């Protein structure tokens with residue numbers, strides 16, 4: 001474990017109070033250990049970094065860590081959320097403008113590129129940049145120069161560029177929406193954030209961390225989750241990754257009942273049709289089919305219960321199974337045992 005990474009994480013914990021401790025950020029899975037080693041290696045080199053991975057995997061946290069490890073760590077960390085700024089405004093937001101550059105430009109304004117001088121510029125969702133902006137960014141990466149809108153001369157900045165994306169930029173290049181030369185420039189170091197389902201060994205640590213964090217934050221006393229529920233959490237495939245797990249534990253802490261978690265862990269239709277298959281190794285058709293069948297059964301039971309206003313006797317009749325069998329299946333599928341609990345879970349989910 002690199003002491004540079006350790007120090008930097010602890011200083012972030014102190015300064016921001018929100019970055020989780022190192023053991024939580026990296027966990028113990030092989031993929032995250034490899035990420036930590038890579039991060040330690042690139043610490044001193046002031047090269048562009050591209051962080052990619054599904055939504056909710058922690059790209060933001062890692063971008064901040066990259067900054068805190070860089071030679072310009074005492075400089076600014078400037079984040080630009082590209083999709084959040086409408087296309088026409090993004091250029092002036094990024095590169096700034098001179099007085100009279102366009103109607104309404106009564107004064108001059110520096111862009112975020114300038115604000116990040118001697119610090120890091122974090123471009124989140126980089127695939128959202130349109131082609132003209134991609135060209136301007138390419139120039140910045142090539143010679144550290146850029147031009148404010150309406151300016152006569154170029155300006156020079158020293159800035160570390162960190163980009164993030166949850167799309168495959170190679171596909172965007174193929175589609176003609178992302179410049180290949182820009183891709184090579186931003187992708188000097190590549191950091192891959194594995195999805196939570198590829199690092200299941202870290203789920204327990206994360207659950208424990210969020211439980212403690214939100215118990216403290218909301219002044220609650222939610223107990224550790226039961227081993228049964230932990231097993232469900234370990235098996236779920238987490239399309240929303242750590243963000244989804246965090247929200248789930250937050251609800252559990254506030255409501256104090258595990259039913260809210262069970263109610264949340266329903267597979268979506270698309271998950272049933274495309275189960276999480278890892279083609280690297282042998283595939284068990286039997287296992288996958290069993291999982292999909294169980295998920296489908298759970299969905300049907302839930303629907304029938306709903307149609308009968310949670311009257312389990314009527315639901316059992318409709319499903320043509322015994323009442324006892326239905327009770328067993330409800331418990332086995334981790335569904336709320338009765339309507340009151342289901343409603344409590346639903347209300348909170350909606351209010352959240």
Ligand SMILES: Nc1ncnc2c1ncn2[C@@H]1O[C@H](COP(=O)(O)OP(=O)(O)OP(=O)(O)O)[C@@H](O)[C@H]1O
Pocket residue numbers: 020024025026053054055056057058059060061062166242243246
């Ligand atoms: N390793 C981690 N330890 C604790 N919390 C984490 C970790 N990774 C992510 N989180 C939490 O999960 C949530 C999502 O993380 P983050 O915003 O960094 O994801 P992201 O990959 O940037 O997602 P998006 O692509 O949607 O922007 C945040 O609330 C963050 O605090």
Ligand SMILES: [Mg+2]
Pocket residue numbers: 059060124164
């Ligand atoms: Mg993000």
